[in-house]
Amino acid sequence: xxxxxxxxxxxxxxxxxxxxxxxxxxxxxxxxxxxxxxxxxxxxxxxxxxxxxxxxxxxxxxxxxxxxxxxxxxxxxxxxxxxxxxxxxxxxxxxxxxxxxxxxxxxxxxxxxxxxxxxxxxxxxxxxxxxxxxxxxxxxxxxxxxxxxxxxxxxxxxxxxxxxxxxxxxxxxxxxxxxxxxxxxxxxxxxxxxxxxxxxxxxxxxx
Amino acid sequence: xxxxxxxxxxxxxxxxxxxxxxxxxxxxxxxxxxxxxxxxxxxxxxxxxxxxxxxxxxxxxxxxxxxxxxxxxxxxxxxxxxxxxxxxxxxxxxxxxxxxxxxxxxxxxxxxxxxxxxxxxxxxxxxxxxxxxxxxxxxxxxxxxxxxxxxxxxxxxxxxxxxxxxxxxxxxxxxxxxxxxxxxxxxxxxxxxxxxxxxxxxxxxxxxxxxxxxxxxxxxxxxxxxxxxxxxxxxxxxxxxxxxxxxxxxxxxxxxxxxxxxxxxxxxxxxxxxxxxx
Amino acid sequence: xxxxxxxxxxxxxxxxxxxxxxxxxxxxxxxxxxxxxxxxxxxxxxxxxxxxxxxxxxxxxxxxxxxxxxxxxxxxxxxxxxxxxxxxxxxxxxxxxxxxxxxxxxxxxxxxxxxxxxxxxxxxxxxxxxxxxxxxxxxxxxxxxxxxxxxxxxxxxxxxxxxxxxxxxxxxxxxxxxxxxxxxxxxxxxxxxxxxxxxxxxxxxxxxxxxxxxxxxxxx
Numbered sequence: 001x002x003x004x005x006x007x008x009x010x011x012x013x014x015x016x017x018x019x020x021x022x023x024x025x026x027x028x029x030x031x032x033x034x035x036x037x038x039x040x041x042x043x044x045x046x047x048x049x050x051x052x053x054x055x056x057x058x059x060x061x062x063x064x065x066x067x068x069x070x071x072x073x074x075x076x077x078x079x080x081x082x083x084x085x086x087x088x089x090x091x092x093x094x095x096x097x098x099x100x101x102x103x104x105x106x107x108x109x110x111x112x113x114x115x116x117x118x119x120x121x122x123x124x125x126x127x128x129x130x131x132x133x134x135x136x137x138x139x140x141x142x143x144x145x146x147x148x149x150x151x152x153x154x155x156x157x158x159x160x161x162x163x164x165x166x167x168x169x170x171x172x173x174x175x176x177x178x179x180x181x182x183x184x185x186x187x188x189x190x191x192x193x194x195x196x197x198x199x200x201x202x203x204x205x206x207x
Numbered sequence: 208x209x210x211x212x213x214x215x216x217x218x219x220x221x222x223x224x225x226x227x228x229x230x231x232x233x234x235x236x237x238x239x240x241x242x243x244x245x246x247x248x249x250x251x252x253x254x255x256x257x258x259x260x261x262x263x264x265x266x267x268x269x270x271x272x273x274x275x276x277x278x279x280x281x282x283x284x285x286x287x288x289x290x291x292x293x294x295x296x297x298x299x300x301x302x303x304x305x306x307x308x309x310x311x312x313x314x315x316x317x318x319x320x321x322x323x324x325x326x327x328x329x330x331x332x333x334x335x336x337x338x339x340x341x342x343x344x345x346x347x348x349x350x351x352x353x354x355x356x357x358x359x360x361x362x363x364x365x366x367x368x369x370x371x372x373x374x375x376x377x378x379x380x381x382x383x384x385x386x387x388x389x390x391x392x393x394x395x396x397x398x399x400x401x402x403x404x405x406x407x408x409x410x411x412x413x414x415x416x417x418x419x420x421x422x423x424x425x426x427x428x429x430x431x432x433x434x435x436x437x438x439x440x441x442x443x444x445x446x447x448x449x450x451x452x453x454x455x456x457x458x459x460x461x462x463x464x465x466x467x468x469x470x471x472x473x474x475x476x477x478x479x480x481x482x483x484x485x
Numbered sequence: 486x487x488x489x490x491x492x493x494x495x496x497x498x499x500x501x502x503x504x505x506x507x508x509x510x511x512x513x514x515x516x517x518x519x520x521x522x523x524x525x526x527x528x529x530x531x532x533x534x535x536x537x538x539x540x541x542x543x544x545x546x547x548x549x550x551x552x553x554x555x556x557x558x559x560x561x562x563x564x565x566x567x568x569x570x571x572x573x574x575x576x577x578x579x580x581x582x583x584x585x586x587x588x589x590x591x592x593x594x595x596x597x598x599x600x601x602x603x604x605x606x607x608x609x610x611x612x613x614x615x616x617x618x619x620x621x622x623x624x625x626x627x628x629x630x631x632x633x634x635x636x637x638x639x640x641x642x643x644x645x646x647x648x649x650x651x652x653x654x655x656x657x658x659x660x661x662x663x664x665x666x667x668x669x670x671x672x673x674x675x676x677x678x679x680x681x682x683x684x685x686x687x688x689x690x691x692x693x694x695x696x697x698x699x700x701x702x703x704x705x
Contacts, residue, residue, distance in 0.1 A: 008600040015601055019608030023223055023615045036563045038605035040570030043543035045602065047571075048578020049305040053336045053536035055583060056353055057529065073530035077537025084548060090487045093700045095534050097491035098498055100691060100699045102340055102531045105502025108688040110392035114422065115681035118396060119674055122420030141671045148675035169675075171634060176672025178635040179412050179664050182642025183428075185617055187278050187408035189230065189456040190430040192614035193449045194277030195607055196230055206235055207448070222622055223615045240648035243658050273603035274610045305539065309598050316595075337535035344528040351529070358585035397506065415665055416674040431646060454649035461640055463622040471626050
């Protein structure tokens with residue numbers, strides 16, 4: 001065991017223990033300080049990066065390359081902050097409308113193409129498949145997909161057949177959520193393990 | 208209070224301490240359980256093996272923040288190590304989070320310490336705001352990023368010579384903390400590029416349909432995928448080191464689930480009997 | 486002016502963005518191609534406006550916590566801590582963004598980023614592992630057949646995902662792979678399709694001004 005003499009390693013470990021003090025002990029001033037430093041530093045970092053982007057993609061091309069049209073987004077960007085002044089707060093709707101407009105316009109076609117059409121094409125399994133196993137898997141996939149989609153059909157009469165198909169869909173979704181939960185456990189443990197690696201490895205020098 | 212009731216109402220902190228012990232012991236005393244390679248991880252490895260170091264360049268979209276810890280960080284480290292070992296030049300850019308450039312800088316600092324040259328072997332193009340829109344803008348015109356994080360003009364970086372659009376990259380890989388929809392919608396489907404993704408373990412189930420449809424050519428998910436990748440490259444690193452502890456953690460969680468359910472059914476049985484008695 | 490202009494902006498910009506993905510060549514009579522208009526103007530503008538929007542939350546935070554400090558609200562001292570760290574990180578990060586060739590400043594910033602901000606963030610996320618363990622013990626119950634299916638598949642995936650599962654029984658990784666590749670893929674695909682259809686409808690409503698929640702002027 002060789003404890004690190006690097007002051008920064010000590011600071012990092014103090015920060016980790018500060019955050020862990022909430023679940024391992026209880027709410028305490030040490031945790032509160034760490035929490036507020038965390039929120040403040042994240043917000044400060046975002047401000048720095050944002051100003052860098054505003055300069056690189058806005059002011060610099062406007063001044064150096066005389067791209068006068070960039071005045072429009074700069075004015076729109078400034079208008080976002082009118083929300084902090086009640087009298088002219090309504091002006092912030094314009095840049096929000098612009099942001100939402102671009103987002104909506106870009107998603108409306110591409111989400112249909114990538115997530116509905118291409119996924120539907122991929123789901124159209126040809127039968128029979130080369131092996132029995134593949135054929136069964138293809139059938140499970142096809143029936144599962146149709147049954148889950150049926151579960152979300154609320155505008156058709158819920159006949160016994162539709163209800164039966166929906167039930168298959170519910171079972172399929174339960175398996176999906178189970179797989180999801182298994183992966184959540186795995187992912188969360190990995191994050192914790194990373195921290196333990198820092199504590200035992202970088203700080204205590206035990207690994 | 209009966210034993211079962213006490214077990215059911217155990218202090219959460221005891222559970223936390225048990226978890227810490229279960230994870231720490233294998234970290235300190237590794238067991239070395241062998242790993243099996245996932246085909247989705249193998250696919251990423253095969254793509255990088257198929258690249259030509261002389262002419263092919265790779266774009267890495269670094270869209271993860273330090274919050275996801277090693278679960279997000281080990282995959283890009285493993286892939287970048289493979290790229291540099293093979294002498295393949297790469298550029299990194301971030302669209303999804305403002306933390307991306309700092310995460311890239313961490314990896315670059317290690318590479319520079321090993322003698323690799325910034326600008327010639329790799330570059331960090333920083334963060335571009337706008338998410339989905341920025342991805343598309345960059346894909347259509349890679350020189351829309353005026354400078355890298357060190358202030359070098361993008362068009363003067365050796366690694367970016369001959370790159371105009373995203374199609375000039377032989378392979379694009381996104382490392383993120385979620386699913387790669389923005390890349391698939393704006394670039395992969397409209398422009399037909401070779402694309403793979405590295406993500407956190409939690410997001411892997413949601414990416415499988417894209418892998419199945421061929422929109423994503425390979426998937427790396429969290430520490431276990433990184434461990435497999437490190438072993439494929441004969442370069443065991445942090446991923447491989449964590450796998451024994453990961454196993455113990457999983458076993459403990461399963462034990463918790465089983466114990467919790469035993470307690471639940473015993474208590475339920477007692478309550479049912481008491482209700483029947485009344 | 487207060488309602489109509491934002492609705493018009495949303496509609497026009499969304500129309501250009503949408504058409505830029507599905508049209509080629511010049512618009513008859515106008516002599517301009519919509520993809521060009523989008524690529525040359527709308528898209529770079531969006532980058533700038535998005536960059537401005539990144540600071541919005543931070544500015545809001547400054548306003549709220551400055552008010553806490555000036556009115557000496559309960560626990561105002563923590564607001565001082567927050568504002569102090571925000572100013573340090575904000576100033577330093579802005580400086581290195583505007584002076585990227587100052588390597589000493591960049592190195593200094595990477596230290597406070599890698600050894601303070603990063604462990605705080607990861608430490609916070611790591612707490613989720615504790616809560617997942619606790620939830621597994623307290624809440625993950627086989628109350629009915631459907632919950633049992635969920636529980637069973639979760640346990641099989643956990644066993645198959647780690648090397649120890651393969652040591653216990655060689656078929657665990659095979660079962661885990663099958664669960665992820667077939668039932669999970671099917672479920673995720675159905676959810677993906679459903680979400681995309683929902684997203685399409687929501688986008689269309691927003692574009693046409695039926696949905697106005699984002700502007701804070703109420704729905705239809």
